Amino acid sequence: MSSTGNLNDKFDTSFVYLFKYIIIGDMAVGKSCLLMQFIDKRFRSKHDVTIGVEFGARIIRIQNVALKLSIWDTAGQESFRSITRSYYRSSAAAIIVYDITKRNSFENVVKWLDDARENGNKQITFLLVGNKNDLEQERQVSFEEAKQFAQDNEIGFMETSAKTNYNVDQMFTKLAEIILFKIQKGIIDPKNESFGVRVGSEYQKYLASISNDSKQDEKEKNQKVDPQLEGKYVQLNDPAVETTKQKNKTCC
Numbered sequence: 001m002s003s004t005g006n007l008n009d010k011f012d013t014s015f016v017y018l019f020k021y022i023i024i025g026d027m028a029v030g031k032s033c034l035l036m037q038f039i040d041k042r043f044r045s046k047h048d049v050t051i052g053v054e055f056g057a058r059i060i061r062i063q064n065v066a067l068k069l070s071i072w073d074t075a076g077q078e079s080f081r082s083i084t085r086s087y088y089r090s091s092a093a094a095i096i097v098y099d100i101t102k103r104n105s106f107e108n109v110v111k112w113l114d115d116a117r118e119n120g121n122k123q124i125t126f127l128l129v130g131n132k133n134d135l136e137q138e139r140q141v142s143f144e145e146a147k148q149f150a151q152d153n154e155i156g157f158m159e160t161s162a163k164t165n166y167n168v169d170q171m172f173t174k175l176a177e178i179i180l181f182k183i184q185k186g187i188i189d190p191k192n193e194s195f196g197v198r199v200g201s202e203y204q205k206y207l208a209s210i211s212n213d214s215k216q217d218e219k220e221k222n223q224k225v226d227p228q229l230e231g232k233y234v235q236l237n238d239p240a241v242e243t244t245k246q247k248n249k250t251c252c
């Protein structure tokens with residue numbers, strides 16, 4: 001196992017919440033490059049096969065809440081599948097990556113999704129990612145087809161390029177917004193690590209800093225879609241989030 005990113009970030013506990021992510025998908029679709037771009041802002045043109053699992057961490061802020069993302073980048077190679085499975089359970093989010101220039105990697109998404117649904121916790125949030133969208137002339141999977149698949153399976157979807165850094169930060173932050181939303185709605189208990197979340201040293205300070213009124217503001221802000229993502233992202237139709245929205249509509 002190897003790791004990437006700033007060493008201080010990995011041991012830093014000054015965050016409100018920690019969210020665990022897992023990145024899955026076929027070999028060579030660009031999982032490690034997406035993580036490297038997010039953590040280190042660099043691109044590697046060589047395919048350096050991941051053996052087992054690699055790790056990266058970064059602290060981000062969403063609506064002024066410090067969130068630490070702890071990301072497990074797994075091997076696409078079939079022989080590592082049983083190791084990968086052991087990481088699903090304690091993940092808050094699963095990012096399923098395919099390569100838009102390799103139809104086969106898209107066809108295998110269904111297997112990855114089944115695997116994660118079978119082995120993950122019941123509140124895991126999914127995002128389907130079509131990577132390498134800089135290679136438009138080699139495209140084998142249309143945006144529309146993948147979007148339809150994501151809608152049919154009630155998961156989020158976006159296209160990215162680890163090479164040009166297109167949508168890379170957005171894919172990680174969008175998931176963090178949704179997990180934060182689930183915490184604020186009481187769908188996920190942040191103190192229950194089986195959901196792939198944990199509280200950090202800033203948690204008590206954060207709770208003390210928000211009055212009931214400002215808590216409500218935070219919730220409302222959290223429901224807004226990042227304007228930068230409009231047109232590039234299919235809104236997550238997460239059944240748990242949808243159910244609470246429905247309840248709120250009828251209750252007040």
Ligand SMILES: Nc1nc2c(ncn2[C@@H]2O[C@H](COP(=O)(O)OP(=O)(O)OP(=O)(O)O)[C@@H](O)[C@H]2O)c(=O)[nH]1
Nearest residue numbers: 028029030031032033045047050076132161162163
């Ligand atoms: N053009 C282009 N190439 C990319 C992109 N992302 C990754 N690649 C290339 O695709 C190859 C595989 O990338 P990796 O990130 O190592 O793939 P992986 O999914 O981690 O593969 P495994 O670890 O074997 O499962 C490398 O040669 C990368 O340079 C992208 O967005 N655009």
Ligand SMILES: [Mg+2]
Nearest residue numbers: 031032049050
């Ligand atoms: Mg890799």
